Amino acid sequence: MRKLPLNTPTPARSARGVAGSASYHDSAWKHVSGQARYIDDLPRPEGLLYAAVGHSAQAHARILSMDLSAVAAYPGVVAVVTAADVPGHLDIGPVFPGDPLLAGEHVEYVGQPLFAVAATSHDTARKAARLAKVEYQPLEAVITVEQALARQRFVRPSQRQQRGDPDRALAEAPHRLRGEQRVGGQEHFYLESQACLVEPTEDGGMFVHTSSQHPSEVQKLVAEVLGLPIHEVQAEVRRMGGGFGGKETQAAPVACIAALLAHVTGRPVSYRLARADDMIQTGKRHDFYNTYDIGFDDDGRIHGADIMVAGRCGYSPDLSDAIVDRAMFHADNAYFLDNARVVGHRCKTHTVSNTAFRGFGGPQGMMVIEQAIEDIARHLGKDPLDVRLLNCYRPGRDTTHYGQVIEQHVLPTLMASLAESAEYRRRRREIADFNRTSPVLKRGLALTPVKFGISFTAKHLNQAGALVHIYTDGSIHVNHGGTEMGQGLYIKVAQVVATAFQVDLDRIKVSATRTDKVPNTSPTAASSGSDLNGMAALDACEKIRERLIAFAADHGSVPEDQVQFHDNQVRIGDRRMPWPEFIQAAYLNRVSLSSSGFYATPKIHYDATTGTGRPFLYYANGAACSEVVVDTLTGEYRALRTDILQDVGRSLNPAIDIGQIEGGFVQGMGWLTTEELVYHEDGRLLTTGPATYKIPAVSDCPPDLRVQLLADSPNHEATVFHSKAVGEPPLMLGISVWSALRDAVSSLTGYRFSPPLDPPATPETVLNAVAASQQWLARQEGA
Template identity: 80%
Template sequence: MRKLPLNTPTPAHSARGLAGHSVKHESAWKHVSGQARYIDDLPMPEGLLHAAVGHSEQAHARILSMDLSAVREYPGVVAVVTASDVPGDIDIGPVLPGDPVLADGVVEHIGQPIFAVAATSHEAARKAARLARVDYEPLDAVVSVDQALEKELFVRPSQTQLRGEPDKALAEAPNRLSGQQFVGGQEHFYLESQACLVEPTEDGGMFVHTSTQNPTEVQKLVAEVLGLPIHEVHTEVRRMGGGFGGKETQAAAPACIAALLANVTRRPVKYRLSRPDDMVQTGKRHDFFNTYDIGFDDDGLIHGADLMVAGRCGYSPDLSDAIVDRAMFHADNAYYLDQARVTGHRCKTHTVSNTAFRGFGGPQGMMVIEQAMDDIARHLGKDPLDIRKLNLYRPGRDTTHYDQTIEQHVLPELLEKLEASSDYRKRREEIAEFNGSNPVLKRGLALTPVKFGISFTAKHLNQAGALVHIYTDGSIQVNHGGTEMGQGLYVKVAQVVASAFQVDLDRVKVSATRTDKIANTSPTAASSGSDLNGMAALDACEKIMEGMIEFAARHWSTSPDKVSFSDNQVIVGDQVIPWQTFVQTAYLNRIPLWSSGFYATPKIHYDAETGKGHPFLYYSNGAGCSEVVIDTLTGEYRVLRTDILFDVGRSLNPEIDIGQIEGGFVQGMGWLTTEELVYSDEGRLLTTGPATYKIPAVSDCPPDLRVELLPNSPNREATIFHSKAVGEPPLMLGIAVWSALRDAVSSITDYRFSAPLDTPATPERVLGSVNASQAWLAGQKESA
């Protein structure tokens, strides 16, 4: 592959919008004007039916009988299907079995689909689905992580990563602390709920318009459910109204249900979940129960660590094996754990099967070590930032507990820069003065780092394909396996292609992702969309360019090294040929102007049995500094200011990257502060809409939010133009807000006590932490 330089800002006469420049999102004007089309905006095909499901009202039960006569007789109902009507495979588990498309005999969570209805209107389908009479035999239900741990009920075997002799190191350490935490889950709350439109084709197949991050998986599972070869099913994704991981596997079930109904009726079927149904029926971020046992010296340097992370997986494996893996990989976050044991449990509960969510287990794993850092600092009477800096990965202390070496050390420099630019030390003094003179309001400050591994932990997913067409007028069309969910992937890939040929960005168009153009696509996830698809598109461009250069040298009688591309022109020896003229000439001389491209991530491997390997190509790094103020009488709080410094390598599009960082931070802040999933003791989700589940509003954002990209830090790995991933890692910057809340609470005890604060840190929980601190203080006074 030829090495193409990353373009830096150039004079006005050069090609416009190349990689490295800030360019607006390719659909921005459509989003703002309302012209962007989502699944529910597509023109209705003739004979369209609408789908709904009847779902379980029991967390764990055997279905004794099911009377659907009233459902079938409801006005507008055209078809009703159950598990017995599935012509192919009933199980649609994405990796491992356990997910029936419709429940067959036994239900394992409230909200599990047990039959599906097709009707002439959305309202008729939903109303009819409520008329079923189902008799159950209740079975024992486990609904929480601690219950599953007590019963040793797991969806997959537990695993351990071990280095050295942590028990010996813990026993010999001058200081030792232990603690635990509950880390709450999170609803994806994408603006566009799960939706699809399935149309039967003339030859017995299906065409699926779907809102998914994983077109190939939807294609494959629809084919398997219908008993068809995969080539009879095509899926298309133009855009999603948000995904965040919630449409990596969870989009498959609606598509399969709609396909079943379309297969029975031979009519197109749309299935759009209402917000409450979406929240009840689809998986969420795993909530975790974590524990730590840490040994350290009087300076705060960690000598030994025994960490445990246990995720609530729900009733089936889904992606939980890999998610808990990533929680284990990131239980160190940015810190060197010399002698360490990390254990991960995949807890089975009779709740909806939890799934991918931005960060994919990494954020939950990081939480345990970040709590430990704060607790060590309080124990020793030191600033938490100093403890964090002391334990950072650095040369000589740069091998993870799973045996991967950190090859690019940016964190020490990055934290020093943010500490200075955020005025951390000066503000720490000001906060101490403020807290000393305010008995009710207390301020807190925290600066926390992020180290996040980039690559799918399932090795085979680290591949991508692309197709590039140059038309005779010089315009270029690109198709690749990545999906656009608002993150700017399409415009970044277009910039890569424009840079390859050195033409204006407006000459390049990225078309909708389709499985009949690029086969066997990996999901757009793991922060790898630009890395994988950008490289695949560049590979296709270089194949075309190779033919172009050979032709130009032959046609104009010069050597290949005298052929170059610049500013919408092709330079051949002493001649300067306009791009469009050159393309037309190449076409007339029968030179291929299209090619496919492919990329597979190198170097990655991991052995789950030994807990050792090199699962990530590289690490993405950043840090956030947040200041909060709490009311000790009510637990209410505000985030006052957040400073962020993030390393994106050589950014493909700085403004898009900054937007991702801002959005990721706010989403992470919401996960740790306001977004609370509440279940009844029977396993029923009680927070099923915006009235009961609070995502951050504009008013919750820091009024002072400062985001900068770390300059002069190209990726040492051969990623696309040496950029670094930016999709998931910024979410973990929200940890700084949670840590700042703990800091504010700790000020009540003059930073001598580190009160627990489970997440989400709602005002109620903050008040509970305040009360615990005041109780500790009272106990100290009594003992004195």
């Protein structure tokens, strides 16, 4: 059978909307017109109840008593459930145990659910839940990473990766610097909060409409909580109003609570978290405490490094083991560390269990080496870009500290190209001149790279399934395990299918993700949605193509290599048949027009005991050059311009990819500048809504934002049409804004001092960095 080569450029074609074209998001017009349906927009089934939970007011305590009589008596309340009412598993930890659906004798964070209420309205349920009388015996609470490190409190064992002899390299290096860094967390702040609608089925099962990145996990955990076989539960996701990792594991508890209430009442249950409750009860990006000890020569070339990354995981493991792993994998970012040790700690604290967030630990790991690179540059009086370029991975210096070899060297050329197109050198000179004559306003400039590994670090998750049907009118239905959260996965997979058959994109329909169509799916995460599901869909298409080619060759009495799909037609020798006519003929001749597809990522492996392996199939690369201006009297600042150059391989959809790059950059900039999570010393989150937690607004974005895709850089690996992932890598481009702020403040000292600027770099933090720089300068002048 002759196949379309899976990983070579597709032939010249005129079918509209195939892979490589800038097609619109399939739901774009529904989004802007308000016709896109989210969970809370679904028609209300008869007898619908609404859920809420009562949650802990203590960070760590023993529950002495819990009086729910006033809750149950509140008008409109139909049911109240506690941990004792769970018929199946109480622990719903996604990977490791430690996440009780409802608290039992102990609570371990402020906001931990104690009981759940089903009532006749959303407001009634929430008001009733506040009437509980709970008596606690407070216990010692560990809140910060530093406290956890001091007490050696971890949710999972610490890990180590090492290459060469870092201790000897550090001791013999001509220069040596030590530093520390506290990297703040980040709230997902998706537009649609956690939500689900659960309906009992006639056989005692449950149908779950969920806003989840991982419907198979929702299906599995609902079944386990209710003591059902998995086949009695179906989960469906049409779209999410944003996810960013916050709906990978955190959607499951919401669905399980609603399913438990539906089980007890026999009625459908809707559970939607109010924004404040969502922020209190659900996990966030891990904040990290990082340290480095780094040795280097007079040129700034790194000889040895000893790096520690420690994440605040919260009270349970959740996904923290893999998240800290990824922080360790990315503690090198784009730089060759010949002799290096990286140690990662998974710190247990009595705060909400932190979880996946776009980048999955990688951004926090990159921050430590980027700070170190800048500190080296300031120590030596060099431009940070020169130190970055000197240490960048390149042939001969291309093995990571965990043993994976960089096989496609994109970064040196990409960074040099961006420096030229952004006119970095000229602007650097102009900014230095400006800063010498401007006593208050200081401008800063930085160009930072990103090297981000693509694959789930949990090997078994690197698999996907798909289902493709061709109907007798030539229209094509696709279902796959990936979920749509606004990132354009559905349209990209549809374009892959359109390319396989060389038909117009509007012939393809991708339906809601459902666990009874494609089972045992992985979460849509790790930037792998298009890689995995696109390849699975292509596999299904290839199976159908084989049958169609064999049928056409047999009935046209031509060799198979004379059967071609092109521009909504099938060429059979000298004859051309319109696609619908050909499909009708195939059906009448009993050719199967349906197939499942499957894909498993090849080559990847990792041994945690030795800290070595190949955890990633390939790396996505990019760089950003940002310019800022800082008011040194107030600490206020503005981003002026950002130039981005991103390697997406052979893009499946340039318009979607550029949108992802723009959004990822702004979200990363927000994480490092304005988005500040503030905890009280007793463990209470104080930033619980948009009034106290500031995500970037349009006015915060650089007014001059230039995004380009790196040309002529197909993926060397066998991904779908040689494309590269684009979901997570752009977030780390926001590091350039943080670095530019440091650069601006450093100008106060003639670029001789690296100011402390722990992210998020709020105006207060920037003002403290200004004060530290002025104090350093005064000490130097006094000496």
